[in-house]
Amino acid sequence: GQSLEQPSEVTAVEGAIVQINCTYQTSGFYGLSWYQQHDGGAPTFLSYNALDGLEETGRFSSFLSRSDSYGYLLLQELQMKDSASYFCAVRDPLTGGGNKLTFGTGTQLKVEL
Amino acid sequence: GAVVSQHPSRVICKSGTSVKIECRSLDFQATTMFWYRQFPKQSLMLMATSNEGSKATYEQGVEKDKFLINHASLTLSTLTVTSAHPEDSSFYICSARDPGQNTEAFFGQGTRLTVV
Numbered sequence: 001g002q003s004l005e006q007p008s009e010v011t012a013v014e015g016a017i018v019q020i021n022c023t024y025q026t027s028g029f030y031g032l033s034w035y036q037q038h039d040g041g042a043p044t045f046l047s048y049n050a051l052d053g054l055e056e057t058g059r060f061s062s063f064l065s066r067s068d069s070y071g072y073l074l075l076q077e078l079q080m081k082d083s084a085s086y087f088c089a090v091r092d093p094l095t096g097g098g099n100k101l102t103f104g105t106g107t108q109l110k111v112e113l
Numbered sequence: 114g115a116v117v118s119q120h121p122s123r124v125i126c127k128s129g130t131s132v133k134i135e136c137r138s139l140d141f142q143a144t145t146m147f148w149y150r151q152f153p154k155q156s157l158m159l160m161a162t163s164n165e166g167s168k169a170t171y172e173q174g175v176e177k178d179k180f181l182i183n184h185a186s187l188t189l190s191t192l193t194v195t196s197a198h199p200e201d202s203s204f205y206i207c208s209a210r211d212p213g214q215n216t217e218a219f220f221g222q223g224t225r226l227t228v229v
Contacts, residue, residue: 033218042119042206042220043157087156099145099210101218103157 002026004088004104011110012078020073020107022088030091032064032071033101038084046086047073075109083111116140117209119221126197126228134192134224136207142187143209147218148180151204163190163207197228 004024012018022032031050035043049055049064049071061074075082088104116139126132136146144165149157161182162170169182179201181193194201206223 040204040223040225042223044220045217048217099218100147100159100162101208102159103149106156108154 002090002092002102004090004102006086006088006104006107008105009108009110011112013112014078014080016078017074017076018078018109020075020086020088020109022071022073022104024069024071024088024090024104026069026090026092026102028092028094029066030093032062033089033091034060034062034073035087035089035103036084037087037106043087078111080111080113083109085109117207117219117221119207119224121224122222123225124227126226128198128228129196131193131195132197132226134194134205134207134226136190136192136209136221138188138209138211138219141209141211141213143190143211144187146184146190146207146209148182148190148192149206149208151206151223157206160192163192165190194226197226199228202226202228 006022033048034046036046037043046060047062049062054063059076064071086107089101092100118137120135146163148160150160151157159172160175163182163184165184165187171177184190204223204225207221208218210218
C-alpha cells in the first residue's frame, strides 16, 4: 500500500520561507508531486520530482531523496495568497496505467502579516 | 493546459435520492479517470478508477453498488451516488491525465454534495 505523511499545519509570516515535508512508504514509486488546494477549490499542480534533487519553479522548489523516501516543498517570499492546503502525492506505476495518485495527509499553511 | 470540467459544482439532494456527477476532459482523450472524495480538513481519498469501455476499479471499502461509475466515451466519466444518505455529503473530485503531458494530473472543479 501507499502511505504519505505530512505535518498537519504550518504557520509563517509574509515574506518568509517555509518548508513542508513529506515522508512516504509505497509499494511502487513513479515520482513525487505537489499540489496546492485552496478552500473549496480543486487541487492544482505545483511541482514534480522523478529523480533525486531540487526542482525550482519560481517561488516554489521541491526536493526528493528516494533513498530516504523523503521530499519537501519549499515556498519562498511567502504571500497571503499562499495560504492553502498542500499535498504531496505519489504515482503508482502498477495500477491505473501508471496514473493513479495517492495523496499525503496534507498540510494547511497559514500565512500571517 | 489541459482542462477537466466537472458538473455540477454544488448539489443538494434529499436522502434516498440519486445524484449524477459528470467529469469531462475538454481537450484531450482520457482512457482513465479517477474519482476522489474529500471530507473537510482531510486529504483526497481515491474512490475508484474509471476505465473507458470497461468496469471501474474500486478501492477497498468503496461500495460499487452505491457509487456507480460509467466511462462511456474517451472524454466523459460519470459518478452516480445512489440512495444518498447524509454521511455521503462530501466534496467529490475527478481527475485525469493528458497522455501528452507525463507529469501533471488535472482536476475538475469538484462537486460539493449535501444530502439532507
